[in-house]
Amino acid sequence: MFAAGGLGVRVAVLGTGLIGGSILLRLREAGLDARGWDPDPQTRRHGRDRGVPFADTPADAVRDRDVVFLCGPLRTLPDTLAEVAGVVGDDCVLTDVGSTKSAVAEAAARFGLTHRFVPGHPMAGTERAGLTSAVAGLFQDAAWVLCPAPDGELTRFRALAGLLADVFAARVVPLSVPVHDAVVALSSHIPHLLAGALAGGTARAPSRPAVVGLAAGSFRDGTRVAGAPSRRTADMLIANRDFVLRELGLVENFLADLTAALRTGDAAALAGHLGEARALRQELFRPAAARSDHDFPAAGSTAELDFLLRLGGQGGWIERITTDGPTARYTVRRPDPDPPDDDA
Amino acid sequence: MFAAGGLGVRVAVLGTGLIGGSILLRLREAGLDARGWDPDPQTRRHGRDRGVPFADTPADAVRDRDVVFLCGPLRTLPDTLAEVAGVVGDDCVLTDVGSTKSAVAEAAARFGLTHRFVPGHPMAGTERAGLTSAVAGLFQDAAWVLCPAPDGELTRFRALAGLLADVFAARVVPLSVPVHDAVVALSSHIPHLLAGALAGGTARAPSRPAVVGLAAGSFRDGTRVAGAPSRRTADMLIANRDFVLRELGLVENFLADLTAALRTGDAAALAGHLGEARALRQELFRPAAARSDHDFPAAGSTAELDFLLRLGGQGGWIERITTDGPTARYTVRRPDPDPPDDDA
Structure with missing residues (x-):
């Protein structure tokens, strides 16, 4: 396994759109x-x-690598994962950048690759697309x-997490696969549904043109992501249905x-709920x-896995390994365990 | 009645917070x-x-005025309206700046003031408060x-609309009272409810801290107005319940x-609905x-009232009278009658 810190690590990136391209550029820059x-x-x-080495086939790209980032579209990941695993050595760390994790983790388990594959998801902008925007x-x-793997095999996790923290200055958030998918449902996918419902409900309102004419900041903010490409949003929602x-x-x-x-006109109760929000x-x-x-x-322990999943669940992240x-020493940051009061 | 254009018009502003104060400053500046x-x-x-004349009582402020802007809190408007109407002459145009119109319009009808009172609502920022922010x-x-008054008495409406267009460079949007209240429900009040539901639902989620840690732009936009003062939002919603x-x-x-x-995984149908949005x-x-x-x-006609309500309902506005x-000549702007296609 390569050392944390990234020195001498050999990496391949398959799929060089905005995310994969930005990963590749940063690795080269470092x-x-x-x-x-x-x-x-x-x-x-x-x-x-741009002076970046590119292979002509996935097999040529991943041969002799220590880490492979799979950055293609969500639906291609299971096939690419199986293909790459057949070419690289058992020590090579495989990871992806897809926005939901259940399907690809299930595929990895099906292929017997759970110990070699560390599912990943960088939370970075996706307004633009392509290597030219990277x-x-x-x-x-x-x-x-x-x-991290549910069986507590943490060597690859640590190596990859160290690389992301040291080379990318990212905040590495450890989460189990189902917790990740529940979290992004609330942090990203449901906001898209609500924006769609507000814009779509208005589209069917008799007063539609007047609402557009008077749209206040709250309406503009509340419908912003309804402007995203419809098919892309639909695919994203279905992938995490x-x-x-x-x-x-x-x-x-x-x-x-x-x-x-609101219906009973109970201003105190309504303000109380709004205060929670x-x-x-x-x-x-x-x-x-x-x-x-x-x-x-350093040999690994279930205490370490428990620590990691608790850290991510508390909103914390790894700064250094x-x-x-x-x-093995983790330097982490986490918010106060006690959230602010719910008073309005 | 005073002439459109505002020359020689005598005005009083009761309640000089952000909105009333800004009205008063612009009138003085002009x-x-x-x-x-x-x-x-x-x-x-x-x-x-700051060199702005202020009276010590409402009665002293409104005596001999041609126009009175009532800019106090929503719940005080009926009483203030009755008080002011008892002091000023029948020709004086009374208007308000409250965010919902049904209650104050009903109060005006109860007092027999419908022909003297033109309900108003400027759509301007309310993040800050007070005369110091005006x-x-x-x-x-x-x-x-x-x-405009439902009985088609449009002399006062025209005089006030002309003043707003000429002196404030505002886009005067004519709407009936119930249409206004339906429009702001969608353009402003329901966005507050949805932001509250997203933030509040997340507040009760087991994964709450992790969601906060991973909150993407869509979550930040979708919860922005949940940060507004809870009691103020509750009062606003109840006033337009x-x-x-x-x-x-x-x-x-x-x-x-x-x-x-989403439940049936029908990507085409989901993308279709999202396309409407x-x-x-x-x-x-x-x-x-x-x-x-x-x-x-100039004598007024029901055709003029119909024209005005259709204009506002189409998302149009008055630029000059x-x-x-x-x-009486209206110079207006209105968007294309045909909205864009609903294709995704």
Whole structure:
């Protein structure tokens, strides 16, 4: 296994759109031995023109690599994973950047690759697309979820997490696969559904043109992501269907509480519920979290896995991993365990 | 009745917070005879320090005025309206700036003041508060709803609309009282409910801290107005309760369509619904509307009232009103009658 810190690590990136391209550019900028591959010949040519090595086939790209980033579309990941695993050695760390993790993790388990594959999801902008939009600094200070193997095999997780923290300056957030998918349902997918419902409900309103004419800031903010490409949003929602529908229940129940108080004109109850919502909103602007160090046996332990999943579940992240002989040290940050009061 | 254009008009503004204060400052800046009153002695002092005339009582402020803007809190408007109407002459135009119109219009009818009171609602920022935040340019290019009297008495409406267009450079949007309240339910109040539901549902989620940690742009935009003061939002929603609950049905029905397609994994149907939503979102960014002139007998007619309500309902607005002998001419802008296609 390669050492944390990234020195001497050999990397391949398959699929060099905005995310994969930005990964590749940052690896090269940091002086690592990194090469790319993309199914589009023009993208490969554009990459070479920028001085970045590109292979002509996935097999050529991944041969002799220590880490392979799978950055193609969600639906291609299971096939690419199987193909790459057949070419690289058992020590090579495989990871992906897809926006949901259940399907690809299930595929990895089906192929017997759970111990070699660390599911990942960098939370970085996707407004633009393509290698031409890629920038090396895209992941600096961004959250980058990694899912440690449920059996506690953490060597590959640690190596990859260290690379992401050291080379990309990302905030590595450890989450289990189902927790990740539940979290992104609320943090990203359900906001798209609500924006669609507000814009779509208005589209069918008799007063539609007047609403457009008077649209206030709240309407503009509340419908922004309804402007995203419809098919892309539909695919994203369907890929996380079960979690989206389950977590949507929480939002619908809260809306029912709000409308019940509104219907009876109970201003105190309504303000109380809105106060709960406001407290959550204010948590988004908490000051930076406190730093702490945590040591574990380098050989691995279930205590380490428990620690990691608790850290991510608390909203914390890994800032650095150092391995010194028999000890693996995590430097982490996490927010206050007690969220602010729910008072309005 | 005073002439459109504002020359020589005498105005009073009761309640000089952000909205009333900005109205007063612009009237003074335009060289009009305008004075203010506010229940807070410190505000009156601050106004006088800035060289703006302030009266010590509402009665002193409104005596001999041609127009009175009632800019106090929503719940105080009926009492203030009755008080002011007892002091000023029958020719004086009374208007308000409250965010819902049904209650104050009903109060005006109860007092027999429908022909003297023109309900109004400028759509201008309310993030800050108080005379110290007021700025003369607040209403430039902003929509300012005015509700013409349902009996077609349009002399006062025309005089006030002309003043708003000429002096404030506002886009005067004529709407009936119930249409206004239905429109703001969708354009402003329901976005607050949905933001509250998203933030509040997340507040109750087991994964709450992790969602906060991974909150993407869609979550931040979708919860922004959940950060507004809870009691103020509750009062706003309750003041427009019937329309909010009715229009919310449209949004809930659309959400049900989205979730039905999601549940069955029907990507084409889901993308189709999202395409409807996207088309509405894109309408917010239509290029400026075409200008046209429309003449009516200055004596007033039901055709003029019909024209005004249709204009506002189409998302159009009044840019200028000129009266030349027996003719009242409206210069208006309105968007294309055909909204863009609903294709995804």
